[in-house]
Amino acid sequence: MSTEVKNSSRRASKTNLIGLSRADYKGMPTTLCQGCGHNSISSQIMAACYENSIQPEKIIKVSGIGCSSKSPTYFMSRSHGFNSLHGRMPSIATGAVVVNRELTAIGVSGDGDTASIGIGQFIHLLRRNLPMVYIVENNGVYGLTKGQFSATADKGQVLKKIGENPFLPVDVCMEALVANCGFVARSFAGDPKQVKELIKAALSFKGTAVLDIISPCVTFNNRGESTKSYAWGKEHADPIHDVTYVQSFDEIEVEYGPGQTTKVEMHDGSSLRLQKLKRDYDPCNREHAMLLLEETRARKILVTGLIYINKDQPSLQEVEDLVDTPLTKLQEKDLRPSPESLMEILEDYR
Amino acid sequence: MAETTVAIEESRQATIDRGPIYNDFSMVVATINGSGSQTSNMAIIRALFRMGIPVSGKNLFPSNIQGLPTWFTIRVSSDGFTARRETTEILVAMNITTFAEDIENLAPGGVCFYSDDFSVPGNREDITYYPMPVRKLIKKADPPKALRDYITNMVYVGVLSEMLGIEIEEIRRALETHFQFNQKPVDLNMSVIELAADWAKENYEKSDPYFVRREQNPRDRILMDGNTASALGAIYGGVTFAAWYPITPASSLADALEEYLPQLRCQDGGCKATYSIIQAEDELAAVGMAVGAGWSGARAMTSTSGPGIALMAEFVGLAFQAEIPIVIWDVQRMGPSTGLPTRTSQGDLLFVRFLGAGDTQHVVLLPGNINECFEFGWKAFDIAERLQTPIFVLTDLDLGMNLWMSDPLEFPDQPMDRGKILTEEDLERLGEFARYRDVDGDGITYRTLPGTEHPLAAYFTRGTGHDENAVYSECPEHWEANMERLWRKHETAKQYLPSPVIETMENAQIGLIAYGSTDPAVQEARARLLEEDLSTDYLRITALPFADEIKEFVRNHERVYVIEMNHSGQMRQLLQLEIPDQALKLQSIRKDNGLPLSARWIATTLLEAEGE
DSSP states (O other): OHHHHHHHHHHHHTSOTTSOOGGGGBOSOOOSOTTOHHHHHHHHHHHHHHHTTOOGGGEEEEEOSSHHHHGGGGBOTTSEEEEOOTTOHHHHHHHHHHTOTTOEEEEEEEHIIIIITTHHHHHHHHHHTOSEEEEEEEOSEETTTTSEEOTTSOTTOEETTTEEOOSOOOOHHHHHHHTTOSEEEEEETTOHHHHHHHHHHHHTOSSEEEEEEEOOBTTTBOOTTSTTSHHHHHHHEEESEEEEEEOTTOOOOOOOOTTSEEEEEOTTSOEEEEEEOSSOOOTTOHHHHHHHHHHHHHTTOEEEEEEEEOOOSOOHHHHHTBOSSOGGGOOHHHHSOOHHHHHHHHHTTO | OOHHHHHHHHHHHHHHHTOOEESEEEEEEEEETTSSHHHHHHHHHHHHHHTTOOEEEEEEOOSOSSSSEEEEEEEEETTOOOSBOSOEEEEEEOOGGGHHHHHHTEEEEEEEEEETTSOOOSOOTTSEEEEEOHHHHHHHHOOOGGGHHHHTTHHHHHHHIIIIIOOHHHHHHHHHHHTTTOHHHHHHHHHHHHHHHHHHHHHOOOOSOEEOOOOOOOSOOEEEEHHHHHHHHHHHTTOOEEEEOOOTTTHHHHHHHHHHHHHHSEETTTTEESOEEEEOSSHHHHHHHHHHHHHHTOOEEEEEOHHHHHHHHHHHHHHHHHTOOEEEEEEEOBOSTTOBTTSOOOTTHHHHHTOSSSSOOOEEEOOOSHHHHHHHHHHHHHHHHHHTSEEEEEEEHHHHHSEEEEOOOOOOSSOOOOOSBOOHHHHHHHOOOOTTOOSSSSSOOOBOOTTOOSTTOOOEEESSOBOTTSOBOOOHHHHHHHHHHHHHHHHHHGGGSOOOEEEOOTTOOEEEEEEGGGHHHHHHHHHHHHHTTOOEEEEEEOEESOOHHHHHHHHTOSEEEEEESSSSOHHHHHHHHHOGGGGGGEEEEEOOSSSOOBHHHHHHHHHHHTTO
């Protein structure tokens, strides 16, 4: 008897609200380098989806090309995945999600994939506000092609093969802000707790949620002076707040002093608690967000946290005014207009 | 009298002596782009069409918004020929800048209506001139100032109506259709038309032989442009997602989707859409979105022209390799490069057939008329979902943007074919799923759609090498097996494609092969050749890969001429590759100057080739 009780309680503790275990969120074994920041992010994606009790079959994983874009193979094998073309993930995601509004898309891209070859599609994705989580695993370097600069590489950065980078970097968060993105976050793969909480929040956001995560490349760009290295990140990371994601059914009452916590309600009833750290910061103000990015860049600080949130912009499906049923579930009677309607149209051409 | 003048007089006299010519001429209206002549020209062609007269209308326009010359040609042909006619018998000259060359281009004994502001250039004394007092008549009609420029072109509508015999009531009806029964603009335009017709009646003496008259045509016909028919085909094929980027001459296909989808595909009292159509940021994104939607399980398409296809190469290769159904319309224009954006060609055939890096080959549909634009429009989705691959549909500017007389479009005679898709129940029953396993031996494998709620449903889609389970693989055996299967699938494709259209004549020794928009010209050329006692058999290709009948046709004829509108004889090349033992037999008749082929040119070229 006692064994049975023990078993059932263990079962209860080892599954989430939809009865799935962490193993149900697993992917194939990773083939990325040991210590790669991307692997850490994959783990947090799995953890976030498990803890948020999201049905893996309702997720689609999309990516472009590059080390980061390989990673969707390494998490959640029970979700359909699409490793598409270099810089073209946004268009694939747009088509796939618009026709099936029940899907939640997790996109994983890199700095080359987003800020170099894919910057055009990236901006237009944000402009349309397609509901999806858009993670940039940002390491400032091309890994698969063996160490060339990407568009987010630091000016003056030195790579063994190439020499010194003469150009200023593209700031993914700034680009997102300029493109009116409604969810802009920056994090550091070395801060898994924050990464996970931000992913959870992004999964609850109805619109494009951009997470620019500094994810060091241990093979090609992990020297201490690089702003994309572990050492630099550890030393310069400066969270603007402590992020806690709270699901709608979690009755957690934490006592904070007045003015210490900002609560951000998400679309699905969940919320984000942003506990103040060093500074006063309101993530609902776009101008402040831009100033923050400018200021921290000048001061060489890796600012992390939810930089900007605006839930008021309609998603693409809302703009398109689609029926509630996913378009992919419509049947022939919904898709093919009647013979009479054709006769009527032809009258105008007689 | 100089010798030439005598000759001209004689030819003119001969024309008049032939007596009146009814319903058999070509008329060109020369105007300035952006001057509103479209309404006038549509009124004329619709009225003629509704008088039961076989017509076709072609707009020869510049790549320009306003100011450059444009020509609208209307051919009337009792015999029902709708191809471009090389000669122009009647000119309506409303553009001084091209007046001289327009007159030069008139056939001997032709007719010229012109604005009397212009002075007649050159010395074409064989022509009958009718100066039109455009300015005077507009002043008399006194339309609102803002509309004056637009209404000026109605003067020639009125004059032509009187001088050719176009029924004025049909002109009114045509305008009613054009303005969707908004009576005010109809009345305003009609006031000018009637004024001009009355003036012509009082002031001209008819001295040319050209007339139109009503024909009792028992056939129910429509007059439509190909892009509209193509869009309607897609809609009746259940298009659910379309993404596109503006490009001449394909934009009006997407415009027609935008026009008709809201009335045909909305639910909940007409406000909630069962489709999504997105104007993308470029053709890369347009086709990418279509691929995403096709992967998700929607009937997805994009429409473009050659330069857009160039940008789509990358995604088309991916869709071929990852086996994702999409439909891509290529309304061809003249290339290479930006080429001639507003001129027609069949130059993209080889390009789309093998579009993509590495070894790719694509199914291509080749509609040859309005009915097929519609039919292939809906069938393309069935074929794409059956084969899980990109399907190209190739039309061209001539077919897509010009007006064609046609039998009414026919509602699809088959239910939709959604292809091999496994549902939750299927997966439960089967207990296993391998995305790229050839279970049925036809090269076509089973797929699941994202969102399918079964632990076995998911697979990983990629353009990279993969095994049967869609797992990344660099194994040589996996790669070869997969390519073999893709080639097997391409062979399977043939049974789902429209058959070639074959028309024979008794005792024909030679065979003609053509495809797409050249069909009316080839048909007319065959009639001309028959008058020269040359019988021909004719096969029109409607799809690639080639059906077996095509090889048979080539084998069964002594000489075969492949007629096409590109510089290098692309279809002939494909045929020579397909049937190498017959390669020398395949002759090429080709011209690619931006204008649709004419029957006269085809017939003359063929007779020369035949040594006659």
